[in-house]
Amino acid sequence: MESFYFVVFACLAALVVAMELSKNSKDRIGTSSSFNSFMNSYIIVYSLMMAGDWLQGPYVYYLYSTYGFGKGEIGQLFIAGFGSSMLFGTLVGSLADKQGRKRACVTYCITYMLSCVTKHSSEYKILMLGRIFGGIATSLLFSAFESWLVAEHNKRGFDQQWLSETFSKAIFLGNGLVAIISGLFGNLLVDTLALGPVAPFDAAACFLAFGMVIILASWTENYGDPEKKNLLAQFKGAALAIASGESPSRLFLYTKLSAFSTVQATNYNCASSCTVWIKKDERIALLGAIQSLFEGSMYTFVFLWTPALSPNDEEIPHGFIFATFMLASMLGSSFASRLLAHSSLRVESYMQIVFIISSASLLIPILTNFLETPPDVRGGGISLSGSLQLIGFSTFEACVGIFWPSIMKMRSQYIPEEARSTIMNFFRIPLNVFVCVVLYNVDAFPITIMFGMCSIFLFIASVLQRRLEGIAESQKSRSQDWTEIRESDREAEPLNV
Secondary structure (H helix, E strand, O other): OOHHHHHHHHHHHHHHHHHHHOOOHHHOOOOOHHHHHHHHHHHHHHHHHHHHHHOOHHHHHHHHHHOOOOHHHHHHHHHHHHHHHHHHHHHHHHHHHHHOHHHHHHHHHHHHHHHHHHOOOOOHHHHHHHHHHHHHHHHHHOOHHHHHHHHHHHHOOOOOOHHHHHHHHHHHHHHHHHHHHHHHHHHHHHHHOOOOOOHHHHHHHHHHHHHHHHHHHHOOOOOOOOOOOOHHHHHHHHHHHHHHOOOHHHHHHHHHHHHHHHHHHHHHOOHHHHHHHHOOOOHHHHHHHHHHHHHHHHHHHHHHHHHHHOOOOOOOOHHHHHHHHHHHHHHHHHHHHHHHHOOOOOHHHHHHHHHHHHHHHOOHHHHHOOOOOOOOOOOOOOOHHHHHHHHHHHHHHHHHHHHHHHHHHHHHHHOOHHHHHHHHHHHHHHHHHHHHHHHHOOOOOOHHHHHHHHHHHHHHHHHHHHHHHHHHHHHHHHHHHHHHHHHHHHHHOOOOO
């Protein structure tokens, strides 16, 4: 393996260590021992779940290619996974609010283990069934666990800001350290021990089974739908929340407050202020659009980075490169924990810069295309353009590390609890449509066009983030206005003697 890979890995490792060791009390959130115990128990389970996911990631494309499938057929398998996540995953994931988030997490373990079992077959139909199971599991992974965490956190009465600590550490460990170990472990199983490309999937099933036992033994159940509405009513409530930016219960409360304030306006001349405050906003819809644009670009990148780094069949260490990307993600999540620890820094503000940087990093494959002429001889080591792209891709992964805890923080602020899983799965519908369209047309466009499209979408996400920040600031000022109105109402009320 070329020394360049070790240099990039070592530089990123040094930055992560320096970032962690240089943290002071201002960069950390003060918490309680009971919260630390709760957080650590969740992170253990989350890390096991992510290990089951990360072990498979670097070898899905490779496994399909060893079974003799071409790029188009592999693209169809990927489309099946994202299509399943959009159709079946949305339905199953939304049931978490009604049937329980703990049950949904257990369902994730079972469906993903079934997906791992199908990898032993080279039959296209069996592999397609495995992708369907995998799509359902993906929806549950990115909705049920976070929904359970937020509800349990609030039920135990912990400080709302402490959620940022859990999010940051979960991403740092689960999406960073665990991913790196998974990548190196997968490399050990496939290359060193020569157990074949299906070995990481067997190991993933073992981690998932172990995590499921812990969930069944130690987690309590929580729900998001206290009224036990049917699924159609639940979907309508989620759609209302996305369209209006508020939960149905809060919209009802605001209507009552509006009626009360209009009556009081005769004495206090404040109806116009109340009407302005009660107007609907776009926060939840904007958050969903931002998430879809970023994650859509991220999943497209996952499909494209292998052919981008080896356009002429250059020999590249997939597991080691994957571990390098995850180390970059750790660097980003470590930096995000510092940002989230400072209450003066708003997530809505700094994420605009993150989206701009991520957009620029995915332009590098386009720029390097003009710097180096493709060699006539196929194979060999990584090229100069490949080396530059690896640095750019590592920068993008660092942005991913900042994105995850930050988007989790915004979701905990803006998404109503009673439909949290349902709304989070609604967010994944445009994401999955976007990725399916991209993968379906992957052979129709050059890889540079695909990266250019992702870069444009990330820039649009930055623009929408700017809009979200403006609305959040406006909502904050309106809330302050309403507080002042209520105070003036109390002062003007006659004393009952």
